Amino acid sequence: MDHLNEVLKILEGALQHNVRKAADYAGLLAEKLESDGEMRQAGMLRQKLARVPAQTLAPVSLQHSLPVDSESQLHTLDEELPARADIALVLPENAAERIEEFVQSTRATEKLAAAGIRHPARLLFSGPPGCGKTQAARLIAAELGLPLLTVRCDTLVSSLLGQTSRNLRRVFEHAENRPCVLFLDEFDALAKTRSDEREVGELQRIVISLLQNIDALAPETLLLAATNHAELLDRAVWRRFAWRVELSLPDVNLRAHIWAMKLGQYAHTDLSSATLAELSAGLSGAAIEHAAHDAIRAAILRGNDTIQPIDLLRRLGLVIAMHNGIQLDSREKEIEFLRNWAPRWLALRKLADYYGISVRQTNKAASGGQHEGQEGTPDSGRRPTGKRP
Ligand SMILES: Nc1ncnc2c1ncn2[C@@H]1O[C@H](COP(=O)(O)OP(=O)(O)OP(=O)(O)O)[C@@H](O)[C@H]1O
Ligand SMILES: [Mg+2]
Structure with missing residues (x-):
């Protein structure tokens, strides 16, 4: 017999004087009959259910x-x-x-x-x-x-x-x-x-x-x-x-899919899901979602249709630092960490632009305050661009 479970539950409800239980399972049975195409039988059940006092089901x-x-x-x-x-x-x-x-x-x-x-x-x-x-x-x-x-x-x-x-x-x-x-x-x-x-x-x-x-x-x-x-x-x-x-931590392929899904229409062509997947090794779906949503939020507030690649990378970098228990309590430490973490993607000039400081200052921060002017054109006179959201 089909749907024996529901019939037994309805019977149980009746024997326990539990109208709510009997009615709930009768409702479920009606739904199952409908999805089986048994409209006439489902209709008969629904007719009976319509007579159950409203207070019982309300x-x-x-x-x-x-x-x-x-x-x-x-x-x-x-x-x-x-x-x-x-x-x-x-x-x-x-x-x-x-x-x-x-x-x-x-x-x-x-x-x-x-x-x-x-x-x-x-x-x-x-x-x-x-x-x-x-x-x-x-x-x-x-x-x-x-x-x-x-x-x-x-x-x-x-x-x-x-x-x-x-x-x-x-x-x-x-x-x-x-x-x-x-x-x-x-x-x-x-x-x-x-x-x-x-x-x-x-x-x-x-x-x-x-x-x-x-x-x-x-x-x-x-x-x-x-x-x-x-x-x-x-x-x-x-x-x-x-x-x-x-459900273990996602591998690189799954991470790429998660990135693509979480960024959706806000994804930027300069930053592929595959690259993001590689950069986010060891992160959970929730951590990826967190970084992606942060960057999307910033894009929406700026009135942009897509995320800003460097902004997403910074947010991702910060998630990774947090994940590894690294405290970044100053801008300099942040720059140093980001530069070491993804040097290919975070060139000094890009970072300088983003933080609105000179390349020289960025370079100094990136090398832990040790060196100055080793990459790019030293540009001590630059004004902050204020591009950082
Ligand atoms: N594999 C995944 N694909 C897409 N989104 C994911 C994935 N894993 C986690 N998320 C997102 O991360 C957030 C947290 O997920 P969820 O609460 O299900 O995790 P959980 O395993 O229950 O975590 P916890 O153990 O902390 O309770 C959700 O918003 C979810 O959409
Ligand atoms: Mg949970």
């Missing part, structure tokens, strides 16, 4: 019914319905394929079940910060047309001993009762290994309660998690996730 902004931490009164879940068009990710081929396979398998849960193949809808993203884990979770929810319920680990871990487990239970119960994707972001905060010496007692309780909740979750409830510290995760937690996708 709060599409379900905020008020989201679980809260009783100590802080803060929501422990965030709700969002991500739109596919808002998500632009450049992912390694194998990761993209795996994500696509997960989405396809989720769509085909019943078909797979009919053939005796279970689809455990649990996927764990791991990888360094800024490599697209949170966006990939949004992408899955958007592809499936389901709301993404992101667990707020900060409010979930309550200051009150014992309250965290209760919070966790409420979060899982909430997710169980409606069609959604439950997403445990920054998962390591919750699932640190049980051998962690700090706060051992409380952490153990949290991990045990987390495992119990995951085990009690109906297999078709979609559960995603993301962590920066895969190595900190308890093995027992790892095992619960049949699907694992590692």
